[in-house]
Amino acid sequence: MIKVENIVKRYGRVTASNHLNCHFERGKVTVILGGSGSGKSTLLRQLTGLEKPDSGAVYFDGVDLTTLNKTKLYEARKKMGMLFQGSALFNYLNIFENIAFPLREHTQIADNIIKTIVTMKLEMVGLRGTEDLMPSQLSGGMMKRVGLARAMVMDPKVIFYDEPTSGLDPISTGVIGKLIMDLNKTLNITSIVVSHDIESCFKIADNIIILFYGDIIAMGTSEEIRNSSDLRVKQFINGEPEGPIPFQRTDKNYLDEILFD
Amino acid sequence: MEFQIAATLGRSTLNRVQILGRSGIFLLSSIYLAFFRPFRIYRLIKEIEFIGSKSFLIVFVTALFTGMVIGIQGYYSLSQFGAEAALGVMVALSIIRELGPVLCALMVTGRAGSAITAEIGIMKITDQFPALEMMAIDPMKYVISPKVIAGIICLPLLTAFFDLVGIGGGYLVGVKLLGVNEGAYIGKMITAVTFTDIYGGILKSLSFGVLITWISSFMGFAAEATTEGVSKATTNAVVITSLSILIVDYILTSLLL
Ligand SMILES: Nc1ncnc2c1ncn2[C@@H]1O[C@H](COP(=O)(O)OP(=O)(O)OP(=O)(O)O)[C@@H](O)[C@H]1O
Ligand SMILES: [Mg+2]
Numbered sequence A: 001m002i003k004v005e006n007i008v009k010r011y012g013r014v015t016a017s018n019h020l021n022c023h024f025e026r027g028k029v030t031v032i033l034g035g036s037g038s039g040k041s042t043l044l045r046q047l048t049g050l051e052k053p054d055s056g057a058v059y060f061d062g063v064d065l066t067t068l069n070k071t072k073l074y075e076a077r078k079k080m081g082m083l084f085q086g087s088a089l090f091n092y093l094n095i096f097e098n099i100a101f102p103l104r105e106h107t108q109i110a111d112n113i114i115k116t117i118v119t120m121k122l123e124m125v126g127l128r129g130t131e132d133l134m135p136s137q138l139s140g141g142m143m144k145r146v147g148l149a150r151a152m153v154m155d156p157k158v159i160f161y162d163e164p165t166s167g168l169d170p171i172s173t174g175v176i177g178k179l180i181m182d183l184n185k186t187l188n189i190t191s192i193v194v195s196h197d198i199e200s201c202f203k204i205a206d207n208i209i210i211l212f213y214g215d216i217i218a219m220g221t222s223e224e225i226r227n228s229s230d231l232r233v234k235q236f237i238n239g240e241p242e243g244p245i246p247f248q249r250t251d252k253n254y255l256d257e258i259l260f261d
Numbered sequence B: 001m002e003f004q005i006a007a008t009l010g011r012s013t014l015n016r017v018q019i020l021g022r023s024g025i026f027l028l029s030s031i032y033l034a035f036f037r038p039f040r041i042y043r044l045i046k047e048i049e050f051i052g053s054k055s056f057l058i059v060f061v062t063a064l065f066t067g068m069v070i071g072i073q074g075y076y077s078l079s080q081f082g083a084e085a086a087l088g089v090m091v092a093l094s095i096i097r098e099l100g101p102v103l104c105a106l107m108v109t110g111r112a113g114s115a116i117t118a119e120i121g122i123m124k125i126t127d128q129f130p131a132l133e134m135m136a137i138d139p140m141k142y143v144i145s146p147k148v149i150a151g152i153i154c155l156p157l158l159t160a161f162f163d164l165v166g167i168g169g170g171y172l173v174g175v176k177l178l179g180v181n182e183g184a185y186i187g188k189m190i191t192a193v194t195f196t197d198i199y200g201g202i203l204k205s206l207s208f209g210v211l212i213t214w215i216s217s218f219m220g221f222a223a224e225a226t227t228e229g230v231s232k233a234t235t236n237a238v239v240i241t242s243l244s245i246l247i248v249d250y251i252l253t254s255l256l257l
Helices: A040-045 A070-077 A096-107 A113-126 A138-152 A172-185 A198-206 A222-226 A231-238 A252-258 B001-031 B042-049 B051-081 B084-126 B128-134 B140-175 B182-194 B195-222 B226-255
Strands: A002-011 A015-026 A027-034 A055-062 A079-084 A156-161 A192-194 A209-212 A215-221
Touching: A002 A040, A002 A156, A015 A040, A015 B051, A027 A040, A027 A172, A027 A198, A040 A055, A040 A156, A040 A192, A040 A209, A070 B182, A079 A138, A079 B128, A096 A113, A096 A138, A113 A138, A113 A198, A138 A172, A172 A192, A172 A198, A192 A198, A209 A222, A209 A231, A215 A222, A222 A231, B001 B140, B042 B051, B042 B084, B042 B140, B051 B084, B051 B140, B084 B128, B084 B140, B084 B182, B084 B195, B084 B226, B140 B182, B140 B195, B195 B226
Parallel strands: A027 A192, A027 A209, A079 A156, A156 A192
Antiparallel strands: A002 A015, A002 A055, A209 A215
């Protein structure tokens, strides 16, 4: 479905993607794991064409997104849906209009059918009855579910999720996790999830990619990752502070720095 | 030491030039994109309502009192030379040439400019621009173009309205209150105001319409993606827009006269 070939992305001196190669299978849930600043969001932005890599290629359904002009890229985007970390609902539109927005912009569907579609999507995320509320009247977890309803309103082939569960209580986390799996199983939607929540990750993932400061340090099925003997992977999935992955980013010796700077 | 100062100066100049360039491209592409399908008439009407209709009252009050003040001031200055009859000319020319376009633009900046910066800044920090991108909608065309076009449409109209009300205010004070001859007020005014004056006023108000929407949109777009960043950008947008209006007014005046 999506194939990444040797992409590099640098921000000043930070290398956010360092020659990455990976593959996201059709109809599978792939979770991108990694600590803060490991380049997860950066990878996601390149997968969607929101950002161009400095070099390398991103094949979406066989076409290289990095070579497309805006019109072609927008065509490809109609096959994608995305749930943003902060939901990114339009604050000047109510819930109904937020979800109906892509339909109104890209289709000539009649109002009564739009209403049926929006109601169905809201039912899927369990929020029927909130149509007339404004986004500011919803809780964070509810906003995420509305964001998800909006992401799937055009029936995309792929849905991207940026930290769909961060900042949510355990029940909402479970609800979102179940939604991701349901969508994947019933509609066969390819799902790409950025997360640092290891527990819920193992529940929903078919495949897992672990990033560490711009590098892929492990990649494989959920089973393979769980049983990995790689010390860095073990440290990461067990959340141990001590190990081969240093907590500090800098190479400078701590004592040197406080004594001689 | 001198070298360092020169380097810092050079760097900050380069930065500024770069920002100017970026904002120039921002303006041009927002106008350019407005000429392509789909034409978002509904978005444009919304923006015209926000920038234009909602500014009517504030422009009305400003214009009325400006006209009235010039009426009083003008009357006492002119009567020293026994030239009260020229009051209409004085009120009309000062309003049509200068005060109408400038004051109107400053009021719209305070009312709508700051709101535009805040709105766009908030859209930015809540990822609404990439969200539009992901829905295959060009944020530039969807959000910015209608604002700039609305500014170009609204400012000349608001300014014309300001001019009328202002001249009416001068008439109230001069003719009704202080007893200037009505025929003189209106007759001399009509013969003295030339097409060039009106043309100049329109040109100014058009330029200010672009300035207001351009600067306030760009400041929101370029704001640092934090809440403080947006509130700082909002204040800066008002200050920079207001100063630009006064500077551009001087430049245009010197070119026109
Ligand atoms: N627009 C940008 N400009 C400059 N640096 C950036 C930008 N975006 C990301 N970075 C840098 O790239 C690195 C990776 O950032 P990224 O946002 O991809 O991390 P992340 O894995 O999503 O982290 P988090 O879990 O905190 O969201 C970070 O060091 C970050 O500072
Ligand atoms: Mg991130």
